[in-house]
Amino acid sequence: MGVLPAMLAERLGVPQVSLLSEVSVEDGTVKGRRDGDTATEQLQASLPAVVSVTDQSGEARYPSFKGIMAAKKKPVTSWDLSDLDIEAEDVGLEGAWTVVEGATERPARTAGTIVKDEGEGGKQLAEFLAGQKFI
Numbered sequence: 001m002g003v004l005p006a007m008l009a010e011r012l013g014v015p016q017v018s019l020l021s022e023v024s025v026e027d028g029t030v031k032g033r034r035d036g037d038t039a040t041e042q043l044q045a046s047l048p049a050v051v052s053v054t055d056q057s058g059e060a061r062y063p064s065f066k067g068i069m070a071a072k073k074k075p076v077t078s079w080d081l082s083d084l085d086i087e088a089e090d091v092g093l094e095g096a097w098t099v100v101e102g103a104t105e106r107p108a109r110t111a112g113t114i115v116k117d118e119g120e121g122g123k124q125l126a127e128f129l130a131g132q133k134f135i
Helices: 004-012 065-073 121-131
Strands: 016-020 022-026 029-035 040-046 050-053
Touching: 004 016, 004 050, 016 029, 016 040, 029 050
Parallel strands: 016 050
Antiparallel strands: 022 029, 029 040
């Protein structure tokens, strides 16, 4: 989700710069460029910060077959809460900041309204959109 960087930054209490297409770090500051539909913004934040990038930020690097096989041989380290100095009540359901109070199934889709243009199609469409309060 696009909100994850903002939520993480808030939780950590650090600044965030998101959706960057170009990033640089120098002198304790992260700087970047965000390209929008109508404008380009230059952003910066002091470190530590949460930074998110778009698919335009660089070329994807794919591992070689040799690298994949070497990674399979690497040991996987597992940590428990005591290794990380985290209390059990700070994680899981007890430590959650949100609560899901309910969930319902999405209602089935209904057939839409078809407007046939037989001379009055534009008028019918405008009436439908006005009736739905879209215009």
